[in-house]
Amino acid sequence: MFYNLLYPLYTELSWLNVFRYITFRSIGAAVTAFLVLVVIGPWFIAWLRKKQIGQVIRDDGPQSHFSKQGVPTMGGVLILFAMTCSALLWTDLRSDLVWLLIGISLLFGAIGFWDDLRKIRKGNSRGLSARGKLVLQIGGASLVGLYLLLSPNYDGILSFPFFKTLQPDLGWWYLPFAVLVIVGASNAVNLTDGLDGLATGPVVVTASTYLIFSYVAGNALVASYLQIPFVQGAGEVTVFCGAIVGACLGFLWFNCYPAQIFMGDVGSLALGGTLGTVAIITKQEFLLVIVGGIFVMEALSVIIQVGYFKVSGGKRIFLMAPFHHHFEKKGWPETKVVVRFWIVSIILGLVALATLKLR
Ligand code: 57M
Numbered sequence: 001m002f003y004n005l006l007y008p009l010y011t012e013l014s015w016l017n018v019f020r021y022i023t024f025r026s027i028g029a030a031v032t033a034f035l036v037l038v039v040i041g042p043w044f045i046a047w048l049r050k051k052q053i054g055q056v057i058r059d060d061g062p063q064s065h066f067s068k069q070g071v072p073t074m075g076g077v078l079i080l081f082a083m084t085c086s087a088l089l090w091t092d093l094r095s096d097l098v099w100l101l102i103g104i105s106l107l108f109g110a111i112g113f114w115d116d117l118r119k120i121r122k123g124n125s126r127g128l129s130a131r132g133k134l135v136l137q138i139g140g141a142s143l144v145g146l147y148l149l150l151s152p153n154y155d156g157i158l159s160f161p162f163f164k165t166l167q168p169d170l171g172w173w174y175l176p177f178a179v180l181v182i183v184g185a186s187n188a189v190n191l192t193d194g195l196d197g198l199a200t201g202p203v204v205v206t207a208s209t210y211l212i213f214s215y216v217a218g219n220a221l222v223a224s225y226l227q228i229p230f231v232q233g234a235g236e237v238t239v240f241c242g243a244i245v246g247a248c249l250g251f252l253w254f255n256c257y258p259a260q261i262f263m264g265d266v267g268s269l270a271l272g273g274t275l276g277t278v279a280i281i282t283k284q285e286f287l288l289v290i291v292g293g294i295f296v297m298e299a300l301s302v303i304i305q306v307g308y309f310k311v312s313g314g315k316r317i318f319l320m321a322p323f324h325h326h327f328e329k330k331g332w333p334e335t336k337v338v339v340r341f342w343i344v345s346i347i348l349g350l351v352a353l354a355t356l357k358l359r
Contacts, residue, residue, distance in 0.1 A: 001090075001093060002089055003019050003025065007020050022218070022236075022238050025091070025242070028089075030086075030242040032085070034246035036085060036086065037250020037253065038253055041078065044077075045260050048072035052070075054069070055069065056069070056123060056125050057069045061325075062328045072260070075262055076263040076270055078251070079263060080267070082250060088102075090242070091239045091240060098236050100281065104277045106270070112268065113264075115269075134183070138183055140273070144182060145176075148280065153231075155169065156173065156174030159286075181279055182280065186276060188298060188299040189268045189275070190268040190269055192295050193267070194322060197252055197255050199263070199268055202345035203248050203275065205348070206292050206295075208349065210237070210279065212353065213352075217230060217283065218230075218233065218238065228283075248271070251267075276288065287355065290351055293348040294348070298324065301323035302322050304318075
């Protein structure tokens with residue numbers, strides 16, 4: 001909005017020219033989202049407590065989690081509010097990519113909201129059926145993939161980190177691939193969100209990495225020099241990533257150990273789906289496997305655990321899946337698991353950035 005309303009006035013007030021710059025607007029989006037979270041957070045947490053919108057703790061989980069019963073949840077509502085307000089203020093509202101990101105974040109957020117509400121109403125940790133959630137997610141992700149593939153500026157060509165000449169064109173097969181990336185990312189973040197701040201930290205790292213990649217992808221000269229696909233209008237994705245980073249840093253202010261609030265499925269499904277969509281829009285899908293390695297590792301640990309459990313007649317590879325629970329069961333304190341996962345996430349973010357030069 002600022003770009004659309006204030007920048008055109010720079011002929012009258014020259015300093016308004018600053019709203020033209022992606023970097024300035026990305027920082028503005030991050031700071032705005034952060035402040036919205038930090039200012040409204042205490043009030044929102046108190047309101048959730050008053051309404052008894054608290055986490056139901058499963059009885060088969062780690063013993064250390066039982067004390068978390070009743071911690072306010074659905075903090076993702078505030079994350080989405082801050083992200084959306086900040087994006088509407090700081091992005092170019094004529095950008096279809098911005099509306100695509102706002103749409104997918106609110107749609108996946110609504111799926112998670114419905115799931116969280118059912119858990120709270122039923123007083124147990126079983127919300128929407130896994131199948132029901134999956135169908136809704138696939139539907140939403142398909143709409144995003146269809147829109148992009150029907151856009152003149154978009155194609156089904158895949159790019160790979162490290163291999164600049166490997167650029168297969170999937171054609172319409174890109175649609176199921178895009179759905180896999182968006183739905184996979186959404187559920188992987190959902191599985192990761194099982195310790196205080198555990199998902200929030202890697203989301204900040206991932207969004208920060210894509211903030212840089214989308215900035216580069218949106219600049220034809222730099223994209224060509226670094227041999228990554230040029231994406232018309234990706235600069236507005238940069239500003240949106242700034243809003244994600246700011247909102248999640250603000251949420252982490254309250255979600256760090258001992259958490260005063262959990263994001264709920266409304267937050268984890270939305271953030272994962274949005275990051276998956278950012279990866280698709282910027283044509284850096286495989287980069288998500290690198291920078292989002294924590295999410296990949298957590299999801300894989302569940303797949304391996306459940307698969308081995310079935311084929312081995314009840315044996316387990318990990319003490320408990322997802323992977324973070326394995327370390328809890330080994331006796332690591334929750335904060336040690338979380339900070340070490342953050343450290344790995346930051347290293348993976350640096351490796352992802354290094355692929356810009358290693359081509
Ligand atoms: C998403 N949700 C947390 C909170 C958060 C197939 C199976 C692997 C599914 C998986 C599962 O149920 N996943 C659901 C993870 C839950 O967090 C809520 O959910 C939202 C995110 N979706 O925002 O609202 C619990 O996580 C803890 N938490 C924190 N701090 C936070 O900031 O401490 C969350 C956020 C919260 C709180 O305790 O209640 C979750 O863990 O459910 N199942 C599991 O992850 C279970 N694993 C398991 O069953 N493993 C089996 C098989 C199936 C693989 C095995 O290893 O043999 C574990 N989770 C729980 N109990 N709660 C272990 C059992």
